[in-house]
Amino acid sequence: MSKIEEMAKELGQALGRTDEYQALKKAATAVDEDRDLVGLRNELQKLESEMVSLLQAGKEPGDEEKERYENLARDLQARPEYQRLVAAQSNFEKRLQAVNETISEGIQEGAQSRIILPS
DSSP, X not given: OOHHHHHHHHHHHHHHTXXXXXHHHHHHHHHHHOHHHHHHHHHHHHHHHHHHXXXXXXXXXXXXXXXXXXXXXXXXXXOHHHHHHHHHHHHHHHHXXXXXXXXXXXXHHHHHOSOOOOO
């Protein structure tokens, strides 16, 4: 394993230990363990799949399907467990974005360096 791959693995391990990732993991587990929420997500995914199939076939989903989809989505989004999951995902994505920005800065600095490292 190259030094860069080792550093990437260490970064991944460090990210896995962050509060943001731990909160995301906890929220995802809570959602997966909520039978009602899992049923609601499955029903929404099934309806979405049916609507995509209709659209791909050049047909427009009916008003009833659209309304049902909106109601299911609204119900899902109103659940506290789902809201916690969305918030945790957002917080972890912010952490990843900050890490990516720091990596980009490091790449730019490294590109300006005269020292060439073996790969």
